[in-house]
Amino acid sequence: MKMVMMMSEFDVPLFHFSRGEFVEAEYRDPLLEDYRNNPLLEALPPIWDDKTVVRRLASKPIFHESERELPVHLRLHCVQRISRDFFRPLSRHLELQQSISRLIRDGYVGRNPLTPNYAFRARRDAYELIMQGNTNGYPVNTPTSAGFALVGISGIGKSSSLLRILQMYPQVILHRKYKGQDMPAPYQIVWLKMDCPHDGSIRGLCLNFLLAVDSLVGTKYYKKNVTKSPDELLPLMAQAAAVHCLGVLVIDEIQNLQEAKDDRAAQMLNFFVQLVNTIGLPVVLVGTYKALPALNGEFRNARRNSGQGDATWHHFKKDEEWDWLLQGLWKYQWTDKKVELDQEFIDVMYDESQGISDIAIKLFMLTQWRALDKEIEHITPELIRSVARDRFTLIRPALEALRSGKKKQIQKFADIYDSVSIDDYLERIEAEQRQAERLEVIRSELGYDVTEQTVSELSAWLIDAGINQDIASDAAREVTKIHLHELDKIDIHKEALRLALQKSSGPKSNLTQPRSSTKKPKTMPTEPNDLRLIVTQGKKKKMTAYDSLKAAGYIKSPVEFLG
Known part of the structure; x- marks a missing residue:
């Protein structure tokens, strides 16, 4: 049959209906x-x-053995293919x-x-x-x-x-x-x-x-x-x-x-x-x-x-068709090592999904995601049960109804399951994984926790400004805890300095004592052109003192003085 062009879109409200071939x-x-x-x-x-x-x-997801060598963040996407493309008649x-x-x-x-x-x-x-x-x-x-x-x-x-x-x-x-x-x-x-x-x-x-x-x-x-x-x-x-x-x-x-x-x-x-x-x-x-x-x-x-x-x-029975479904599913493993489908896996997959194909497929995906996220080499029956216990809390009453075998209990299953779609769990686990991945990237790049980084930077800034070390450390930690979720919205240095001064009992106690009577204590730089302030702000951007002063226009290029 020859394909012809689809009709143009119409200026009408949108709603969902299934489309096919024209x-x-x-x-x-x-x-x-x-x-x-x-x-x-x-x-x-x-x-x-x-x-x-x-x-x-029949529909088969793309799968290559070599993909097990890919980085974890790519393999997480490979697992998603199961939900989208796997169908075994x-x-x-x-x-x-x-x-x-x-x-x-x-x-x-x-x-x-x-x-x-x-x-x-x-x-x-x-x-x-x-x-x-x-x-x-x-x-x-x-x-x-x-x-x-x-x-x-x-x-x-x-x-x-x-x-x-x-x-x-x-x-x-x-x-x-x-x-x-x-x-x-x-x-x-x-x-x-x-x-x-x-x-x-x-x-x-x-x-x-x-x-x-x-x-x-x-x-x-x-x-x-x-x-x-x-x-x-x-x-x-x-x-x-x-x-x-x-x-x-x-x-x-x-x-x-x-x-x-x-x-x-x-x-x-x-x-x-x-x-x-x-x-x-x-x-x-x-x-x-x-x-x-x-x-x-x-x-x-x-x-x-x-x-x-x-x-x-009805839900599947634990028979040859159930085995056939799992055999087709089991091929698609992106963990470091593949495990063979044995009777223990068949039993645990049935017990945790009660023969509902959608739950079984999503459980298989969620288990792989957890294995990859936790750097576990391969899936295990224990890992499957752990994922089911953590992720299927809201639909557990429905699964228990199926285990009971009682008709009246089973007929309530539609109400339970319809209100809590398995796709909601997918969205939640994906969001959690993205959050975990991003935090891991931040930690890897910075070398330590963001909170500790902020506390350390603030404490050093206060000490450099002349605040007592103990007071500076306490003030930095306290202000970071209070404003952790709005660090980009406030002047955290100003808040830290205000708190440090409040903690100080007097002008002598809040300043680092001079090493000799001939040296004056450090004063807090407040003017925007103060070189100390420019250098301090540059440190926050991981810039050297030379680069900070050069960026501020205080260091000229030698070329300007030639000719």
Whole structure:
């Protein structure tokens, strides 16, 4: 398929929806009779076998053995590749891909744009049927495929896996001519995946949908309808889905419907039922266990005859698939030495993650980061447990619920885990590492702690100014402690001198006693042109007395006196 340019950006509010590939249609024989002579189906990629799906889904981070010789600050970045690029297909991913493949194609069987007056009827009938609340079926041909629900605990990979599968298909296909015939619907949106609004707002969902369609195919649904009510927006959403041949609509985070006020949750789910019944649009709802009460009500009737079957993704069992996942993960070690995966590692990784792939992957990364930061040669089971104990404090109740095996306890897991994302821990550990790295650089460059440096410099400055050594040391340490976090905002020397003078009981006690009666005690330089003050300030910048005086203009170049 030829790539074409993406549509330009639109002057509309931004929100997140998943993006895919935009291509120009190339038609191929779908190999099945009921899929032939339908440009929407013939423009899709071929129906893949499992081996092809595995190859297309698998993703491996960049890794070279020689990278273990890199400096630690570079290897810390290498570890980050695991989160970004590691994906190992498992049986549940193959099953999900098969369901999506059948769902999209079955949905298009009853929606052939070559049907007489298709575009007109799609625009008119979809709108009117939704407005009337008519669920007797789209007049062209209602397919049996209704969609399904994908439910599971957070962190098991529902959303990310589904997105990887959807992105195997082009998101938008541009049709020009099919067998010499002009296409009434030039744009085919194969899939659209978006999140349910946090407050379960129907209006928010509709506007986000119209925004997504606008950004994909260049329409102006949003600008023309932004002020309309939910009752007016719902049929417009159905109309846009019909006109642009949407293949499957995926609504993620469907548990947010629990936050909807009044009967909005039931109203939105009923609307999804209407989309299925009026225009034959397959709908996939994705969420945590928290979504089960709503899904087992309104949406059950719509999907009971779908034939795809709902999917519930529990945490992994400690079996061959779990071993397979860890075997793929274990290759990516950037510590000084690599350790082999043995049964002890398998057991500890399962115990600390409870078979939740996201937690396992992040735990593996966090353990490597700690090993690198602490200059530990390789990861150990004890180090994994230590990291889990320190970093997973807030999600530990959820893990304990899984260990209990009690259904009621496990169903609470979505609430616990959703409120404390594992990514929050990543951000925190990265911030801590940056802070530790920077402090280590400062210490390495300066040779000692910043606090001690300030105390030492202030004490020397006060003594040089004539303050008694003991008083100077006490004043320097005390003022540094008080103003440690604002050293760059105040005149620390002035504050130190004021405190030193307060500590002095009299003019004789605060000045260094002269070594002989003929020498006068040192006086504090206060004038800006005082050479002592210039030299003292130069010391703070690690300048010699000569360089300080030269910079101040007191030492001339010999060249000036020639000729």
